[in-house]
Amino acid sequence: MKPIKWMFSVAVLIGSMAPAIADAEVKLPSIIGDNMVLQRGQKVPIWGWDEPGQEVKVTIQGTSKTGTANENGRWEVIFEDLETGANNEVQIVGSSERTLKNVAVGEVWLCSGQSNMEWTVNNSINAAEERAAANYPLIRHIKIPHTPMKTPQDNVPSNGWEVTTPETVGNYTAVGYFFALNLQAQLDVPIGLIGSNWGGTRIEPWTPPVGFKEVPALKSIADNLDSYPQVSPEGKVNHQSPLALYNGMISPLVPYAIRGAIWYQGESNRHDGMLYFEKMKALISGWRHLWNNPEMPFYYVQLAPYRYKGEDVILPKVWEAQTEALTIPNTGMAVTVDIGNVDDIHPRNKQDVGYRLALWALAKTYGHDDLVYSGPLFKSMEVKGNKIVLSFDHVGDGLASRDGEPLSHFEVAGENGEYKPAKAEIKGDTVVVSSKDVPMPKSVRLGWHQEAEPNLSNKNGLPASPFRAGE
Structure with a gap:
């Protein structure tokens, strides 16, 4: 009878281990998936998680790279010289297999800020016409959900990358989409938009710790980073406090390769005056540190005229700060004094905003030296x-x-x-x-x-x- 007992014990042990073995699989951050756009002309990291010690092989365009999951299960491989184009597959083989389809290689831009960046194509002028014309399979968009977090995250849930069609484009960032349309028309390459934005937010929540530390004028924040973001007794993170959105909506995107960022924000910081310039320095420097690219392009929108309550010179002082930010290398500013609506804080003409941002990018990032890209x-x-x-x-x-x-x-x-x-x-x-x-x-x-x-x-x-x- 003893051999029977021994065999029964082994069977129980094996049975108890089976779920763990079955659960072992390659996992990817939500930024990496079907329909994504990978950045051309740069080192392109692909990363994820698996069982510690597991070798993971990634193949793109006939080239394979192998990485090993560390003690935390994270693995990463880096590709270079990917060929521009669409219809690629990415094969990932670890403790399980994944095949990512319809992957493109082109230009990738982060689209961030508050409501005027989050403002959708559906709510812009000529929305019906724009939707009907939106057959642009080489333009892709991913929306990062509103996710304030207490500590920096390595992933954020999302619905993944979408290909531009009349059915999908309505919920895209309008400024980002019209920016992409103009780039795509001139560059004839795939364009990827990462929509990480949230209406009403200040600039401080988007800024990484390193950004605050580099700007002496923000010492009061830099010296107290351990107290941010603010968290209620119930555990709710204050999404307007420093670091909250960096932790939950920017950190999970790193190190996904991007060309640069476009930014439309400032309404919620309009009382800052020239201090807003210092905060822009912190944001830009911080993001450039995150992506290890000190020259990463950063193009932004100067706020449009609007009938705010209070002193009528508060907004011009922010305009002044935004103009001063042009002294930061590799930045550019789309001026909107002629396409706003003083009765609407969300001017519906996002087409011209995207166009003007694209002029800066085409001239300064893509070498179209013949363009006039700024007003006086x-x-x-x-x-x-x-x-x-x-x-x-x-x-x-x-x-x-x-x-x-x-x-x-x-x-x-x-x-x-x-x-x-x-x-x-x-x-x-x-x-x-x-x-x-x-x-x-x-x-x-x-x-x-x-x-x-x-x-x-x-x-x-x-x-x-x-x-x-x-x-």
Whole structure:
């Protein structure tokens, strides 16, 4: 009878082990899956999890790489020189097998910020026409759900990558989609959009710890990172506190290879003034550290005019901070003073926003040197008697009044700092500003009001950014 007992014990032991063996499988982060777009021209990590010690073989375009799961089960392989195109398969063989289908290789952009970035194609102008025309199988989109977390995560649940069709495009980030349309038309390569955005959010939750640490003006946050994000007694993470969205919505994307980021945010930080520039420095530097790319392109949208409650110069101070962020290398700003709606914080014309961001990317990232990619940006001023002569960068084919009317929203001030409406005239590539009420002008400003929609532009149809100088 003893042999029978021994055999029974072995059978029980084997039976108890079977579920664990059956559960062993290759697992992937949600950012890696069917229909994804991999970044061309860069090192491309593919990673996931398996049993510790398990070898995992990944094959793309006939090239195989092998990695071994570490003590935490994580494995990673890196591909280089992937061929641009679509209809690739990615085969992954570890303790189980996975085949990812319809994988493309092209350009990948992170689309982040608050509601104007999250704003969908469905809610933009001409939505029905845009949906009907959306047969673009080379444009793909993945939406990252709202996921504030207490600590940095290595994965975030999502519905995965979608191919652009009339049925799917309606829920895409509109700014990102129209950005992608313009890139795809010029580059003729697949475009991948990672929509990690959340309406109403501040900039601080999106910023990694390293970003705060690099900006002295944000020392009060950097010195107290252990206390962030804030968590309620019930365990709910405050999604508006520093680190919350970095932890849950950015960290899980790393190290997925991307070309760069586009950003539309600032409404919730509009009281920051020039401090917003410091916070942009922290965000940009932080993300560049995450992706180990100190030159990663970062293009953003200057807020549109809007009738906020409170002081009417609060918004212009944020415009000023956003303009100052252009001093950060490899950044660009789409100005929107002419395509907003002072009665709607969510202007529905996202087509032109995406187009203007794409101009920056095409010119600065993709080498299309012939493009005029920005409207006039203040360069310098010179006082000449009772006039101020203004010079601009990005005059393009010449300065112009967008609507053919006299130039609007210029003001000058004398020694007393009291601004008066000014007459402004285009003289070659300069603007000459004067006021009969200010015989000895010292300073000048353009569009210094939250509802201002100044008409100075270049002949290429791109508007000038508000500014002040001489104060």
